[in-house]
Amino acid sequence: MRVHRDINNLPLFKNAVITIGTFDGVHTGHLQIINQLKKEAGLVDGETVIITFHPHPRMIITKPDGSKTAIKLLNTLSEKIELLQKQNIDHLVIVPFTVEFSEQTAEEYIKNFLVEKFHPHSIIIGYDHRFGNKRQGDYKLLEAYQSIFNFKVKEIPEHVLHHIIISSTKIRHALEEKDINTANEYLGYTYFFEGKVVEGNKLGRTLGYPTANIEVTNQNKLIPANGVYAVELEIDTILQDNSIVQRTSNMPHLKGMMNIGTRPTVGGTKTVIEVNIFDFDQTIYDQNIRVYVKYFLRDEVKFDGLEALKEQLAIDKINTLQVLNKN
Ligand SMILES: Cc1cc2nc3c(=O)[nH]c(=O)nc-3n(C[C@H](O)[C@H](O)[C@H](O)COP(=O)(O)O)c2cc1C
Numbered sequence: 001m002r003v004h005r006d007i008n009n010l011p012l013f014k015n016a017v018i019t020i021g022t023f024d025g026v027h028t029g030h031l032q033i034i035n036q037l038k039k040e041a042g043l044v045d046g047e048t049v050i051i052t053f054h055p056h057p058r059m060i061i062t063k064p065d066g067s068k069t070a071i072k073l074l075n076t077l078s079e080k081i082e083l084l085q086k087q088n089i090d091h092l093v094i095v096p097f098t099v100e101f102s103e104q105t106a107e108e109y110i111k112n113f114l115v116e117k118f119h120p121h122s123i124i125i126g127y128d129h130r131f132g133n134k135r136q137g138d139y140k141l142l143e144a145y146q147s148i149f150n151f152k153v154k155e156i157p158e159h160v161l162h163h164i165i166i167s168s169t170k171i172r173h174a175l176e177e178k179d180i181n182t183a184n185e186y187l188g189y190t191y192f193f194e195g196k197v198v199e200g201n202k203l204g205r206t207l208g209y210p211t212a213n214i215e216v217t218n219q220n221k222l223i224p225a226n227g228v229y230a231v232e233l234e235i236d237t238i239l240q241d242n243s244i245v246q247r248t249s250n251m252p253h254l255k256g257m258m259n260i261g262t263r264p265t266v267g268g269t270k271t272v273i274e275v276n277i278f279d280f281d282q283t284i285y286d287q288n289i290r291v292y293v294k295y296f297l298r299d300e301v302k303f304d305g306l307e308a309l310k311e312q313l314a315i316d317k318i319n320t321l322q323v324l325n326k327n
C-alpha cells in the first residue's frame with residue numbers, strides 16, 4: 001500500500017476505484033467495504049484507493065454553538081495506516097482536513113478534488129454520504145455528475161453501512177463499559193494502544209510487582225474504562241548502537257496485568273495506566289510500549305493497606321495467566 005499525504009502530488013491512478021471514509025477502527029464492518037472495493041477494482045483492472053481525512057472532520061468543523069467536538073477515536077493515524085496496510089489496498093490518501101477544505105462547495109469538491117486529483121473510474125460511497133460546504137453534496141449530486149466526468153457511482157448497501165455504524169458505536173461503548181470481549185469481536189482483532197513508559201512512585205517494586213507506568217501521548221485515543229485487565233505487550237527495543245528502535249513484534253507477545261485507575265489504596269487521585277509484565281526484568285523507562293487489551297478481570301478496589309493489595313495482585317496474576325493461556 002502506498003501512503004500519500006500531499007494531494008497536490010498524487011500519481012496518475014489506473015482506473016481508480018475509490019472510497020471515502022474515516023475508517024476509524026478498521027473493523028469487521030469496514031472490511032466489507034474494502035472487499036467491495038477490491039472486487040470492483042478486480043473487474044476493471046483498476047487500483048484501489050481509500051481517501052481518508054486527518055484530523056477527523058468533527059475536530060475541525062465548529063458546531064453551531066461555536067465549540068468543537070473533543071472526540072475519542074479507536075485508532076491514531078499511524079495505527080489506521082498499519083491496519084489498512086494489512087488489507088492490501090493499493091493507495092491510501094490522507095487528506096489534511098482544514099477549514100478551507102471543508103468550505104469548498106459540493107461541486108468544487110467533485111470537480112477540483114475527486115475528479116481532478118483521482119480521475120476515478122468508480123466511486124463507492126454510502127447513500128447517506130455528505131460532502132462539501134454545509135454537507136450539501138450527496139449521493140444524488142454525484143450521480144448527476146457521472147456522465148459529465150465519466151465515473152460510476154456505486155452505493156454501499158444499507159445493511160453494510162448499518163453494520164458499520166452499529167459496530168463503531170458498539171466498540172466504543174464496549175470499551176467504555178469494560179466489555180472487552182464485545183469490542184474485540186466487533187473489531188476482528190485485539191484492541192490496542194501505545195504509550196511511553198514514565199516514572200511512577202517506585203512503590204511497585206517494593207510490593208514485588210514492578211509496574212511500568214504508561215503515558216499515552218495521543219489525546220484522542222480511546223482508553224478503556226478504569227479497571228484491571230489481562231494484557232499482552234510489545235516493547236520497542238533500543239538496540240546497542242542506540243540508533244535503531246525495533247519493536248518486539250516478531251517475538252511472542254509478553255504477558256501482563258494492567259490497572260487503569262486512581263490507585264485509591266495508596267491515596268492516588270489521578271488516573272494512571274500501569275502494567276506488571278510477567279517473566280520480565282528490564283528497565284524500560286522512555287521506551288514505547290504497545291498494550292493489547294485481552295480481558296477485563298475486575299474493578300479497582302480500595303484495599304486496607306498494601307498487604308491486601310499484594311494478595312489481590314497474586315490472585316490477579318493467576319487469573320490473568322488462566323485467561324491468556326486458555327486461547
Ligand atoms: C494488575 C494491577 C491491579 C491493581 N489493582 C489495584 C487496586 O485494585 N486498587 C489500588 O488501589 N491499586 C491497584 N493497583 C495499583 C497499585 O496500587 C500500584 O501498582 C502501586 O501503587 C505501585 O505504584 P508505582 O508503579 O507508582 O510504584 C493495581 C496495579 C496492578 C498492576
Ligand SMILES: Nc1ncnc2c1ncn2[C@@H]1O[C@H](COP(=O)(O)OP(=O)(O)O)[C@@H](O)[C@H]1O
Binds near residue numbers: 198203212282
Ligand atoms: N516485570 C516488570 N514489569 C514492569 N516493569 C518492570 C518490570 N521489571 C522491571 N521493570 C521496570 O521497573 C519499572 C517499574 O518499577 P516501579 O517500582 O513500579 O517503578 P515506577 O513507580 O517508576 O513505575 C518499569 O517502568 C520498568 O522500567
